[in-house]
Amino acid sequence: MERPEEPHNSGPPTLQHRNGPSENPADPAEILQHLPSRTVGQRDGFGLMDLTMPRWRQKLRSLRSMDSISNEEDLKGSNPYGCHDLNVIQTMFRLSGFKRARSLRALPVSLRTRRWCWLQASGGQTQATVAPGQPSHQTAAVHTHHKSISRLLELNNVALPVIAHLPRTRGRDIIPLVVKDRPSSPRSVGDELEYPAVTTSIFGKVRSQASDCLGLPFSLSLWHNTLKEIGGSFGSGVLSYFLHLRWLLLFNALALCLNIIFLLIPQLLHPPEHERVKPFPILELFTGTGYFSNTPLFYGFYTNTTINLVLRNSHNEFGNVSSNDGVDAGYSMQLAYLFTISAYLFISSIILLVCMARSFSDNYVKVGTAGTFSLKVFTRWDFNLMSRPAVLLEQRNIATSLKEMLSESRTKEHSPWVDFVNKLTVQPAIWLIYLGTALGCCSAIFFLYEKSEKLESQDDKAWKSEAGLLVLPTIISFFNMVLPLLYSRLAGLEGYRSPVNRVYVTLVRNIILKMFIIAGLFYHWLQKLSVEPNQCWETTMGQQLYRLVVMDFLFLIFDTVLIEYIFGLVTGGCQQSYAQRDSQKSEFDIARNVLDLIYGQTLVWLGAFFSPLLPAVQLIKLLLLFYIKKESLFRNCQQPAIPWMARKMSTVFVSLQFFPAFFGAVAVVFILWRQQPSKSCGPFRGLQVPSDAIDVWTTTASPKFSAVIWILNNIIENPIFLLVCAGLIIIGIYANWQIVHGYRQIMALLQNRIEEERMDKNFLLERLKMAQGTGTRAGNQHKIG
Amino acid sequence: MGNKKSTFTEEQLNAYQDCTYFTRKQILRLHSRFQDLSPVAVPGNDSELTVLSQVVRSMPELKENPFRQRIVEVFSTDGQGNMSFNNFLDMFSVFSEAAPRELKMQYAFKIYDFDGDGTIGREDLEKTLRRLTREELTSQEIMLVVNKVLEEADLDDDGKLSVTDFEQMILRAPDFLSTFHIRI
Numbered sequence: 001m002e003r004p005e006e007p008h009n010s011g012p013p014t015l016q017h018r019n020g021p022s023e024n025p026a027d028p029a030e031i032l033q034h035l036p037s038r039t040v041g042q043r044d045g046f047g048l049m050d051l052t053m054p055r056w057r058q059k060l061r062s063l064r065s066m067d068s069i070s071n072e073e074d075l076k077g078s079n080p081y082g083c084h085d086l087n088v089i090q091t092m093f094r095l096s097g098f099k100r101a102r103s104l105r106a107l108p109v110s111l112r113t114r115r116w117c118w119l120q121a122s123g124g125q126t127q128a129t130v131a132p133g134q135p136s137h138q139t140a141a142v143h144t145h146h147k148s149i150s151r152l153l154e155l156n157n158v159a160l161p162v163i164a165h166l167p168r169t170r171g172r173d174i175i176p177l178v179v180k181d182r183p184s185s186p187r188s189v190g191d192e193l194e195y196p197a198v199t200t201s202i203f204g205k206v207r208s209q210a211s212d213c214l215g216l217p218f219s220l221s222l223w224h225n226t227l228k229e230i231g232g233s234f235g236s237g238v239l240s241y242f243l244h245l246r247w248l249l250l251f252n253a254l255a256l257c258l259n260i261i262f263l264l265i266p267q268l269l270h271p272p273e274h275e276r277v278k279p280f281p282i283l284e285l286f287t288g289t290g291y292f293s294n295t296p297l298f299y300g301f302y303t304n305t306t307i308n309l310v311l312r313n314s315h316n317e318f319g320n321v322s323s324n325d326g327v328d329a330g331y332s333m334q335l336a337y338l339f340t341i342s343a344y345l346f347i348s349s350i351i352l353l354v355c356m357a358r359s360f361s362d363n364y365v366k367v368g369t370a371g372t373f374s375l376k377v378f379t380r381w382d383f384n385l386m387s388r389p390a391v392l393l394e395q396r397n398i399a400t401s402l403k404e405m406l407s408e409s410r411t412k413e414h415s416p417w418v419d420f421v422n423k424l425t426v427q428p429a430i431w432l433i434y435l436g437t438a439l440g441c442c443s444a445i446f447f448l449y450e451k452s453e454k455l456e457s458q459d460d461k462a463w464k465s466e467a468g469l470l471v472l473p474t475i476i477s478f479f480n481m482v483l484p485l486l487y488s489r490l491a492g493l494e495g496y497r498s499p500v501n502r503v504y505v506t507l508v509r510n511i512i513l514k515m516f517i518i519a520g521l522f523y524h525w526l527q528k529l530s531v532e533p534n535q536c537w538e539t540t541m542g543q544q545l546y547r548l549v550v551m552d553f554l555f556l557i558f559d560t561v562l563i564e565y566i567f568g569l570v571t572g573g574c575q576q577s578y579a580q581r582d583s584q585k586s587e588f589d590i591a592r593n594v595l596d597l598i599y600g601q602t603l604v605w606l607g608a609f610f611s612p613l614l615p616a617v618q619l620i621k622l623l624l625l626f627y628i629k630k631e632s633l634f635r636n637c638q639q640p641a642i643p644w645m646a647r648k649m650s651t652v653f654v655s656l657q658f659f660p661a662f663f664g665a666v667a668v669v670f671i672l673w674r675q676q677p678s679k680s681c682g683p684f685r686g687l688q689v690p691s692d693a694i695d696v697w698t699t700t701a702s703p704k705f706s707a708v709i710w711i712l713n714n715i716i717e718n719p720i721f722l723l724v725c726a727g728l729i730i731i732g733i734y735a736n737w738q739i740v741h742g743y744r745q746i747m748a749l750l751q752n753r754i755e756e757e758r759m760d761k762n763f764l765l766e767r768l769k770m771a772q773g774t775g776t777r778a779g780n781q782h783k784i785g
Numbered sequence: 786m787g788n789k790k791s792t793f794t795e796e797q798l799n800a801y802q803d804c805t806y807f808t809r810k811q812i813l814r815l816h817s818r819f820q821d822l823s824p825v826a827v828p829g830n831d832s833e834l835t836v837l838s839q840v841v842r843s844m845p846e847l848k849e850n851p852f853r854q855r856i857v858e859v860f861s862t863d864g865q866g867n868m869s870f871n872n873f874l875d876m877f878s879v880f881s882e883a884a885p886r887e888l889k890m891q892y893a894f895k896i897y898d899f900d901g902d903g904t905i906g907r908e909d910l911e912k913t914l915r916r917l918t919r920e921e922l923t924s925q926e927i928m929l930v931v932n933k934v935l936e937e938a939d940l941d942d943d944g945k946l947s948v949t950d951f952e953q954m955i956l957r958a959p960d961f962l963s964t965f966h967i968r969i
Contacts, residue, residue: 100803101804104803104804105803105804105805105806105878105884105888106885106888108888108891108892110862110871110872110875111804111805111871111872111874111875111878112862112871114804115800115801115804115871118800118803118804119800224968227968231968236963236964372937373930373933373934373937374933374938374954375954375958377910377913377914377930377934378893378897378913378951378954378955378958378961379955379958379960379961379964379965380917380960380964381851381852381917381964382964383850383852383880383964383965383966383967384964384966384967384968385849385850386845386846386848386849387849388849390849391849391850391851395851395917395918395919395921396921398917398918399917399918399921399922400921402918402922402926402930403922403926406926406929406930406933648959648960754940757941758940758941758942761941761942762942
């Protein structure tokens with residue numbers, strides 16, 4: 001039996017009661033319409049998502065659907081859905097400015113409607129105080145507005161579960177007035193500070209103001225057009241690498257700003273004396289020794305003096321004068337250094353943590369398992385693509401993968417036996433190989449390092465010994481270039497089901513390897529160098545890290561150029577099964593490139609303490625890298641074959657960025673608290689541990705700061721405070737975890753209920769058909785008989 | 786009508802800012818993009834300047850999109866694709882990065898619903914597939930895929946996808962937010 005067109009989901013149940021069953025009361029389709037599962041859901045206006053919605057939004061939705069029930073009497077005619085939006089607007093009145101804006105933006109109606117609602121809700125400064133009129137008058141105007149509402153609804157595709165339309169007449173009155181009324185002297189757009197302080201809250205305004213002027217446009221509009229081109233030609237996956245690069249730029253810019261303002265400028269005003277070294281050969285640009293040792297680039301430049309900033313006689317004279325005449329503004333370099341570095345690391349960790357948490361919750365918590373075909377059809381198409389070849393290629397990719405999926409679903413895929421054997425033998429074997437190569441690589445590095453140090457001490461020629469300093473970074477960078485290739489090949493052998501799993505495993509392995517190498521080296525240096533007397537070990541460490549960063553950059557360039565000259569070099573997880581792919585072109589290996597970014601940034605975080613201007617080096621490196629990679633991309637690469645789940649991968653990238661950063665911060669904190677600084681250089685000379693600077697300050701500070709000192713001594717240094725903080729954080733984490741767990745359970749339960757409803761419905765239909773069949777037969781018999 | 790909106794009042798900018806996911810600068814930039822498309826006054830459309838459908842569809846962001854016709858139809862008030870500035874702004878606001886999943890999902894549903902009947906039926910699915918794959922799949926394969934999709938996503942077994950079904954499916958797609966995005 002042909003089911004008639006069902007009224008839309010949000011059709012109010014009372015309407016159906018009013019209309020009554022029009023034809024045969026036992027018509028199964030009619031009964032279907034009256035099924036409680038159809039109507040109860042819509043009466044509440046809820047779907048599964050509402051449980052995760054904040055309460056104010058749930059209220060809004062329920063109000064909207066209640067509108068549709070209560071206001072039908074006003075609207076006769078073909079339109080069964082019409083409602084007033086007065087209730088919606090009243091609800092919006094009750095919300096605060098920022099929430100109101102948020103609820104307004106999320107209404108799936110036209111912008112015009114939203115602007116009208118905004119005017120109403122804000123109490124409208126200018127013309128919106130037009131009297132609302134008599135909405136329930138059945139005038140000609142209202143008739144036309146009914147027609148236009150229903151037309152609007154048709155055009156807006158009656159699939160809307162939420163209806164908040166405005167009576168079109170009102171819109172007609174108001175919007176043109178707003179549009180036409182321009183002040184005689186139009187204010188220039190530059191007057192951004194004068195807001196009619198009515199509608200949006202201060203917070204919302206500050207946010208948008210900030211995003212217009214400050215940090216965010218720097219991140220959002222830098223390279224905007226280039227990124228658009230890249231996304232248009234290569235898709236969101238490749239774009240995510242460049243976005244990650246741009247995001248890292250922010251960190252380095254922040255570090256640089258802090259360091260320049262708080263460390264460099266004060267120190268430059270009172271530079272330490274040191275002998276001018278030899279002139280500056282090019283090699284020292286790479287090794288960072290010699291000329292650079294006594295520049296602000298490294299730790300050794302900074303002194304432990306207290307710079308007195310005293311203004312005298314309208315000149316800016318900075319001298320070590322005691323403050324007999326009033327203002328004693330001493331700027332202690334020790335404290336400045338300590339706090340700047342700690343603040344920078346702390347802020348970075350917090351930012352990373354917040355970004356990680358947010359993207360994790362977006363992409364992992366709220367999603368479940370996938371239905372592959374439907375997802376491929378509806379979510380695979382990347383709307384970012386702009387260039388014709390990219391679009392054609394993507395269409396071909398989708399077609400091919402759909403064909404593969406169809407053929408897979410027809411035949412049995414990997415038999416469980418093969419999987420089992422795989423898990424038992426091949427995968428452990430590959431892990432063993434991986435561990436073997438990792439250990440071999442580490443030991444090779446240490447061995448060569450020892451050897452190069454011996455050579456270094458034996459060599460007389462200065463430039464040779466300096467060049468010898470470069471051996472270690474070269475080896476490390478070489479391994480960093482080669483081993484990931486090896487690992488991706490190995491992962492290909494393992495027979496993972498989905499290519500994305502393979503990419504994850506390879507990423508994790510590479511990260512572990514690199515972290516081992518860095519951690520090992522760091523520990524080794526710390527042990528070895530810090531016990532040598534008379535040497536500025538922090539500067540030496542800074543130089544080592546500087547060399548690593550520079551070498552890393554050189555190898556990245558080398559690697560990119562290598563791709564340019566070797567055609568057909570297939571890297572990463574590319575499947576060759578797609579015909580007509582350009583075999584001359586390789587794919588842009590996103591995982592490997594992001595790994596390089598993460599590694600480089602970890603080095604910078606580790607080195608921030610030893611070399612305050614290292615972020616500047618990293619900044620220059622990232623800027624150059626962007627352009628180099630972009631050129632290489634456009635010349636050599638084509639779109640990746642596998643659907644690269646950009647959002648999920650960006651979560652993975654941020655998390656992978658977080659953990660090395662966290663450990664780097666822990667390492668630096670350890671140094672600050674436990675390691676004895678060198679006696680001859682740096683801002684912490686003469687102290688047992690750098691954190692003693694705080695104690696020194698507390699004992700010698702003027703009584704103005706007694707409150708601060710008291711807080712420091714009794715609260716912050718009190719272990720109970722730390723315990724309480726840690727306890728609160730743990731409680732917060734546990735509570736959130738439980739909430740998420742609860743939501744997941746509820747979602748599973750509701751899914752089950754949907755399934756059961758479907759089965760119930762089918763069962764009822766069958767029964768009804770049977771009942772109807774017997775009924776008509778009985779009726780026929782009655783007629784005949 | 787010859788007056789081009791070269792500036793906005795404070796109130797209008799505030800309204801736009803509160804009603805879309807754009808900041809002031811972006812709104813003004815979009816306005817200049819809109820002006821570049823040389824909008825004309827179409828009679829009977831509340832004297833708003835509109836851009837004709839084919840002009841919008843020839844924008845570089847939309848030119849190669851297989852769904853461009855549907856996109857402009859969904860966001861225009863007349864349903865033919867002729868867009869006023871409100872429609873234009875609305876469209877890019879929904880496609881912007883800040884728009885939430887629910888809003889994007891609503892509009893994605895409208896876009897994929899070719900016949901505008903409120904559900905995505907077999908014909909809609911077929912049309913979607915054809916645009917996605919551009920004659921690479923045979924009709925039989927398209928039939929099979931359509932069946933598979935309905936099997937997976939149609940929760941109430943009526944042979945069509947309603948908004949709720951679509952919503953359920955999109956919830957499980959972490960990538961939807963990044964693919965349903967146009968950078969402007």
